[in-house]
Amino acid sequence: MNILAPVRRDRVLAELPQCLRKEAALHVHKDFHPRVTCACQKHRTGTVGFKISKIIVVGDLSVGKTCLINRFCKDTFDKNYKATIGVDFEMERFEVLGIPFSLQLWDTAGQERFKCIASTYYRGAQAIIVVFSLNDVASLEHTKQWLADALKENDPSSVLLFLVGSKKDLSTPAQYALMEKDALQVAQEMKAEYWAVSSLTGENVREFFFRVAALTFEANVLAELEKSGARRIGDIVRINSDDSNLYLTASKKKPTCCP
Ligand SMILES: Nc1nc2c(ncn2[C@@H]2O[C@H](COP(=O)(O)OP(=O)(O)OP(=O)(O)O)[C@@H](O)[C@H]2O)c(=O)[nH]1
Numbered sequence: 001m002n003i004l005a006p007v008r009r010d011r012v013l014a015e016l017p018q019c020l021r022k023e024a025a026l027h028v029h030k031d032f033h034p035r036v037t038c039a040c041q042k043h044r045t046g047t048v049g050f051k052i053s054k055i056i057v058v059g060d061l062s063v064g065k066t067c068l069i070n071r072f073c074k075d076t077f078d079k080n081y082k083a084t085i086g087v088d089f090e091m092e093r094f095e096v097l098g099i100p101f102s103l104q105l106w107d108t109a110g111q112e113r114f115k116c117i118a119s120t121y122y123r124g125a126q127a128i129i130v131v132f133s134l135n136d137v138a139s140l141e142h143t144k145q146w147l148a149d150a151l152k153e154n155d156p157s158s159v160l161l162f163l164v165g166s167k168k169d170l171s172t173p174a175q176y177a178l179m180e181k182d183a184l185q186v187a188q189e190m191k192a193e194y195w196a197v198s199s200l201t202g203e204n205v206r207e208f209f210f211r212v213a214a215l216t217f218e219a220n221v222l223a224e225l226e227k228s229g230a231r232r233i234g235d236i237v238r239i240n241s242d243d244s245n246l247y248l249t250a251s252k253k254k255p256t257c258c259p
């Protein structure tokens with residue numbers, strides 16, 4: 001997909017999408033961080049509008065990683081299983097608070113024999129999506145190992161984590177409630193945000209990816225503001241021949257839009 005193609009109208013985010021469950025959310029604020037909203041209004045988001053954020057999707061074989069990405073990116077669903085060999089990726093362009101923002105969704109193989117190829121693509125992720133099947137308790141148990149492997153290649157302090165239960169359509173409400181209890185606990189231990197989706201019916205798929213895009217965008221803008229703040233305070237060195245001090249540090253004033 002051409003990343004310069006116009007953003008689809010249904011990829012425009014004007015508000016912060018809400019979490020699914022407050023007990024396992026990355027944050028529960030109703031709106032974007034005020035500094036982020038303000039920076040976007042003033043179009044002072046630095047390089048964020050030109051960046052592509054890498055998101056990796058990991059989890060056991062056949063839990064539905066490819067179907068999840070295909071439901072969101074292509075609005076299709078294939079009931080036949082075709083194993084992913086190594087990795088695949090899709091690009092998705094969004095517009096968040098008026099700023100263009102792109103996600104590169106990396107779909108990795110769950111099959112053991114392809115795992116070592118797939119793991120070479122883990123590096124540099126801004127978010128990790130660990131998928132398990134809501135009707136397969138073993139796949140939930142394996143999520144911790146998938147996360148540990150993905151974190152080896154990434155900075156655990158800055159990467160955003162999501163735990164996604166797939167195939168929600170296959171559970172009765174009672175079965176789902178039981179599984180959700182365990183999944184929420186795992187999500188809390190991982191410090192991940194929990195979602196439950198169905199790629200067959202489309203339930204929560206769009207809401208989930210919008211949340212991923214919004215939180216990744218927010219984290220990117222905050223990091224950018226922090227970087228530009230640091231530059232403003234310490235890094236700018238001006239040479240002024242009229243001054244006895246050759247080195248003047250730049251103004252320590254905060255950007256006006258920051259509360
Ligand atoms: N009923 C139902 N079936 C699903 C759903 N998502 C995926 N499936 C089925 O589960 C099987 C595996 O889906 P994939 O998306 O290929 O699984 P995967 O995680 O990408 O598997 P690997 O590429 O081997 O790691 C396919 O037969 C899908 O049709 C869902 O939401 N509901």
Ligand SMILES: [Mg+2]
Binds near residue numbers: 065066107109110
């Ligand atoms: Mg796959």
